[in-house]
Amino acid sequence: MGDVSRRDFLIGSGLFSAGLLLSKAFQIDLVTSAEAKMKTQKWPWPYEKLDPEKTAEIAYNEWYRVFCGAAVISSIFSQLAEKIGEPYASFPVDAFIIQEGGLAGWGTLCGSINGAAVVANCICGPRISGSEVGHIISTNLLDWYSNTDLPTYKPKNPKANKERIVQTMSGSPLCHISVGKWMKASGFALASPERKDRCARVAASVAYQLTMMLNAWKDGKFHEGVKWSPAGTFGITAQQNCGECHGSNIPEAPKMKK
């Protein structure tokens, strides 16, 4: 396989496919283990629609306390803890500070998406509970994040970038690539107030987008399918930006024997 553009990916993968192709290739043998002791998990969790803008504002401010992943979780769970109570009130939000910087600063998965996936799968339930909505919201947030000029949300009282802010499309949900492309385009260092404001705005943007999806689900209006499914298309878990790491030398994944 040569250099693969995003367009080729989308054509090849069946954009907006309703089924979870991924499941077929990667996730088989869903057997219940006798070792599973925790049977008290009930899905979905109770949900009341939230104001996306208020949620984004909370996420922006919480970033300066607990960073990206925990900020997104806190922005939604703190409001629901107030409106509904349990199980939100006792969820250990602050532990998810570890998701910052692509997990402890290693630049892997952007914490905002990592945290949003926790929220979607707690509220809508994991897909083994019978609904695929939490899974679809998560994978489509990965797609949206990769293909959107970020940040999209402008806070009421930004701590930096007050006149204007550079927006960049990462092509990837990885912190290193998302932050790195923004640093290159803006010229601001990692430790600068401008870069911090940018990441706080990204957390706010993800919280906004996630709230819109959860509200649509609550209204019975969430009808999205999985927008991009790497395993079914390429035979390996993957992002959409193969050529960016592999150049033109993209290895062929081993195939199942016929």
Added chain:
Amino acid sequence: MGDVSRRDFLIGSGLFSAGLLLSKAFQIDLVTSAEAKMKTQKWPWPYEKLDPEKTAEIAYNEWYRVFCGAAVISSIFSQLAEKIGEPYASFPVDAFIIQEGGLAGWGTLCGSINGAAVVANCICGPRISGSEVGHIISTNLLDWYSNTDLPTYKPKNPKANKERIVQTMSGSPLCHISVGKWMKASGFALASPERKDRCARVAASVAYQLTMMLNAWKDGKFHEGVKWSPAGTFGITAQQNCGECHGSNIPEAPKMKK
């Protein structure tokens, strides 16, 4: 900066540095937001030492129910729910099935590490709680995972690879790279029973390693410092394998103005 070997990284970053250089560059302004509503989180969580082998066996079997991230969480929290009760019993373990395949199959952060980080930061507490142990366990698991021939754990009754299994070093905590290098070395496809057994063994290996670290912490014998700190060394969140994606053309991160 040219092609950077792991050896150069380790020399440059101060292996086993006791301080969190990362914090200095990436994480400043830890102010408490007035929006934070959830004040009930208490750290650390009660912990009793677990048998690493039993824990690994649970993780191996749970992989076939909830995949890597949730399997690691379940392997530890299900035992503690039985021994201790709350807050483990009501933790929504199954929601973390979303961490599979590098989050919903996108090949980013290996779910086993993502789940292990949740465990470490719930039990030992987030670093804003006053202890950095949860953070250090997480970042050193990232380092261990990247630089170890995986899987290390052999289950009592493996579902595949019964005679032997290829072990590979990923150089990275990313699912795509970890799984891809193993697939290339073994020749087995993503959907093969052999690849599934391999990932279940990786989850078990991570659960084993994590349990050893938690037990050492419980005994007052966990004295590790952060083994690798990208932000302090390179001015950006990053992994250790720059050259693998960038080749010899590694961009310079924007610096703070003096």
